Amino acid sequence: MAEQTSIVKCLVWDLDNTLWQGTLLEDGEVQLPDSVRELITELDSRGILQSVASKNDHDQAWKQLEALGVAEYFVLPRIGWGPKSESVREIADELDFALGTIAFVDDQPAERAEVRFHLPEVRCYDAGRLPELAALPEFSPATVTVDSRRRRQMYQAGFRRKSAEAEFQGPSDDFLRSLELEMRVGRATEDELSRVEELTLRTSQMNATGVHYSISDLRALLADPRHEVLVTTLTDRFGPHGAVGLQLLEKHAGVWNLKLLATSCRVVSFGAGSVLLGWLVDQAAHAGVHLVADFRRTERNRMMEIAYRLAGFTGEPCDCRAGLPAPAQEDVQRLHLLPAPCAPPPTMKLHTVSLQDA
Structure with a gap:
């Protein structure tokens, strides 16, 4: 029952007498009903991918x-x-989606039966049900984030990027330079909070504490002048990666406490986590403050601990910790760094806010 009410991530369309009216090879001309065009664009706006x-x-x-x-x-x-x-x-395989998140629509009972027989997890719909699809719960995600609305463009850019990488001959750093990567770090807006919450919930390998922050939690942090809620987006010559990183920073006199760093696993190969840490270290160095980073070991975030250590964070004691409130979780470690200026990465262009005057 739970599987049947889970959200569809991709709807696969038949064409003849389903998406369009008529049989292309027999009629020569076919018509696309306005209602079908509207359904295609509506599902796309909800972040549901579509294929044929x-x-x-x-x-x-x-x-x-x-x-x-x-x-x-x-x-x-x-x-x-x-x-x-x-x-x-x-x-489904190429999208790396579970079959239970795939739906298929066709006007022919025999075609639906063939798919249902071989792929029983796939949800099959008669083309006669097209007028009601948009209202069904499985096509109605509870939250549509900024990135959801451009999910198709992000996947299409990803396919082009993957193809270019397969064809590229040369060192990996040269390929990264060829991508013309641009990272933007900015203060979160109200419109971005649903995506920020999603980052705290879904990132696991590159999440420093594994703590989930709800939208109400994040909204309270936005209203607190001591806190910075920073969102990182990434683009390249193929298109957007969307929001790929989050930093929650609490600023005190003489020390900044990085309460959470989370980055999407999709951009690990681009070194996004280390770039973010390097930028923050540089900001702290110019502000003349120490950095303290919260880290809570989970079953999956070993990579994040390595990233902190490589950036120079250690467990050595420092008096700067004395003025910080105790962490919410008992098993949180507080790693320390005395920052020094960091040069920007050669493979990525940065567009960032300044944290020194806020």
């Missing part, structure tokens, strides 16, 4: 989708003559 599994001539069908102005909405389309269950499985 259709028995058709690939080039002709794709040209028709382009002519109808909706081709851009579909990722990893599978248009050919193989079983649709194979197409749906390939889409």
Whole structure:
């Protein structure tokens, strides 16, 4: 029962007499109903990816989708003559989505039965139910974040990036330079709080404490002049990575307490965590304060501990800790660093706020 009410992450469409009215290879001309166009754009705005599994001539069908102005909405389309269950499985595998988060819509009972037989976890819908899909709970995420609304663009950029990396010949640093990476660090806005909460909840390997901050918690921190709630976004020449990092900083006279550092695992290979730490260390050095970073060991965040140690944080005592409130969790370590200025990374352009005058 729980599986049936979980949110659909990707809807896979049949084409003939489902997405459009008519059979392309027989009729030559097909029509896209306004209601279907509206459904496509609505699901896209909710962060639900969409793809295609259709028995058709690939080039002709794709040209028709382009002519109808909706081709851009579909990722990893599978248009050919193989079983649709194979197409749906390939889409799920390449997206790295569990089959239980995939839905399939087709006007033909035999095609739905074939998918259901081979992939029983996939939810199958008759094309006659298209008018009600947007109202169903499985297509209605409780929260739509800033990044949810551009999820398709982020995945499409990721596919292009992955292809370029596979073709690139040379050192990894040269590939990183070729990406033209740009990192932005800014103070969180009200519109970003749902995504910030998501970062505290979903990041595990690169989360310094594993503590979840609710939107109300974050809103209270935003209102406290001692706290900085900092959001990091990343883009490159292929497109956006979205919000990939969070820093919660409490500022005291003579010492800044980094209460949480969390970064998305998607950008570990770009060194985003170490870049963030380097920027913060540089800010603290110019402000003439010590840095204390909270760390709470979990089953999965060993990488974050290594990042702190490589940045120079140690467990050595320092009088600067004396003025800090006790951590909320008893098992939190407080690592210390006396900052020195840090040079910006050669593989990434930084656009940041200044923490010294706030």
